[in-house]
Amino acid sequence: MILHDLNPGMHPRRVRIFLAEKGMSIDQRQVDAAGGANATPEFLRLNPLGKLPVLELDDGSVITESLAICRYLEALNPDPPLMGRTPREAASIEMWVLRLDSELSRPIAQAFRHSGEFYRSRIKQVPEMAAWYRDYALDTMAWLDRELSERSYIAGAHYSMADIVAQCACVLGKAAELRIPSEMKHLTRWFAEVSSRPTARA
Amino acid sequence: MILHDLNPGMHPRRVRIFLAEKGMSIDQRQVDAAGGANATPEFLRLNPLGKLPVLELDDGSVITESLAICRYLEALNPDPPLMGRTPREAASIEMWVLRLDSELSRPIAQAFRHSGEFYRSRIKQVPEMAAWYRDYALDTMAWLDRELSERSYIAGAHYSMADIVAQCACVLGKAAELRIPSEMKHLTRWFAEVSSRPTARA
Numbered sequence: 182m183i184l185h186d187l188n189p190g191m192h193p194r195r196v197r198i199f200l201a202e203k204g205m206s207i208d209q210r211q212v213d214a215a216g217g218a219n220a221t222p223e224f225l226r227l228n229p230l231g232k233l234p235v236l237e238l239d240d241g242s243v244i245t246e247s248l249a250i251c252r253y254l255e256a257l258n259p260d261p262p263l264m265g266r267t268p269r270e271a272a273s274i275e276m277w278v279l280r281l282d283s284e285l286s287r288p289i290a291q292a293f294r295h296s297g298e299f300y301r302s303r304i305k306q307v308p309e310m311a312a313w314y315r316d317y318a319l320d321t322m323a324w325l326d327r328e329l330s331e332r333s334y335i336a337g338a339h340y341s342m343a344d345i346v347a348q349c350a351c352v353l354g355k356a357a358e359l360r361i362p363s364e365m366k367h368l369t370r371w372f373a374e375v376s377s378r379p380t381a382r383a
Numbered sequence: 384m385i386l387h388d389l390n391p392g393m394h395p396r397r398v399r400i401f402l403a404e405k406g407m408s409i410d411q412r413q414v415d416a417a418g419g420a421n422a423t424p425e426f427l428r429l430n431p432l433g434k435l436p437v438l439e440l441d442d443g444s445v446i447t448e449s450l451a452i453c454r455y456l457e458a459l460n461p462d463p464p465l466m467g468r469t470p471r472e473a474a475s476i477e478m479w480v481l482r483l484d485s486e487l488s489r490p491i492a493q494a495f496r497h498s499g500e501f502y503r504s505r506i507k508q509v510p511e512m513a514a515w516y517r518d519y520a521l522d523t524m525a526w527l528d529r530e531l532s533e534r535s536y537i538a539g540a541h542y543s544m545a546d547i548v549a550q551c552a553c554v555l556g557k558a559a560e561l562r563i564p565s566e567m568k569h570l571t572r573w574f575a576e577v578s579s580r581p582t583a584r585a
Contacts, residue, residue, distance in 0.1 A: 229526065230482065238471075249477035256470035268458035269440075275451035280432065287489075309509045324431065 277343035403582035479545035
């Protein structure tokens with residue numbers, strides 16, 4: 182297997198942290214997206230959307246979408262479980278993964294895309310969208326802060342895929358001028374904790 | 384189990400079609416979101432995000448997010464499989480589910496929210512966002528049209544969760560002035576086919 186990776190990307194980071202938590206290692210190939218290497222005919226054969234990460238299997242077929250890649254890797258290497266052992270546990274973690282993806286990762290990513298220098302020449306930026314998603318992300322952070330007053334991690338007592346999703350969103354938040362406001366004590370405590378795991382720099 | 388449902392909603396429709404394809408039936412309770420019933424303290428205890436659908440289990444715990452609900456129901460009732468039998472099949476279908484959710488369902492939903500009458504008093508509408516997402520959704524449709532020139536269904540030769548996601552997006556598209564352009568022959572053929580399944584009106 183080869184993991185086509187993009188070091189600074191939010192979604193590739195999910196997969197790298199996931200692999201590190203599993204103690205797995207896969208051949209990684211950096212794709213120079215800033216230099217346009219994700220828009221070549223060769224790359225678009227791997228993923229017509231031009232997005233990363235991409236997991237290329239030994240038979241040449243591919244899996245894209247970070248969450249689908251992680252679930253596949255979880256099936257190959259169930260321990261330690263990051264997506265739940267039973268259908269009920271898996272459902273609860275997936276609920277949190279999807280909530281975080283929708284309510285935090287995407288708003289931060291859209292705020293970043295529609296305001297950042299990097300995307301200026303790459304998409305049609307709409308400043309109103311950056312502002313709208315910034316407010317949205319801050320509302321989500323306030324909600325998470327309340328949720329995290331009651332438990333250690335996003336989906337319960339244990340670190341899971343939901344924490345990985347939220348943590349990668351908050352890393353991008355630092356580049357998007359969307360840092361966790363310091364008055365959000367519980368969210369700040371959680372982010373310090375997950376960021377101090379040995380896998381956080383994967 | 385009780386499925387808290389919202390008849391016209393895109394996400395609840397996914398779960399209803401999924402249940403119909405499985406031949407499962409669950410007690411359903413309509414939530415009058417137009418009348419604010421999803422914003423009452425009682426409902427917010429079920430889902431603090433105020434969103435539907437919500438699956439309430441017999442022990443009173445809940446699963447939200449349509450894709451997490453469907454995966455849980457798939458685990459309870461594996462036949463017919465709609466999310467793949469093997470990890471490899473499951474990964475391929477999940478890849479397509481997530482692509483469609485991100486590239487089609489969300490853009491159509493955002494175009495609808497930021498232009499539709501229903502949301503005028505409910506969110507801060509940004510007309511530029513409606514326009515941006517409309518263009519985005521049309522680009523996705525053109526891509527899907529090319530993909531569907533090569534196979535019967537979104538993720539391969541069989542109807543799957545990926546078709547359900549795309550089909551519910553296209554149903555909302557009709558209300559958002561985002562109908563499939565008639566020159567997109569393959570996507571039009573696919574939508575006619577999935578819409579004629581007995582489960583499409585679930």
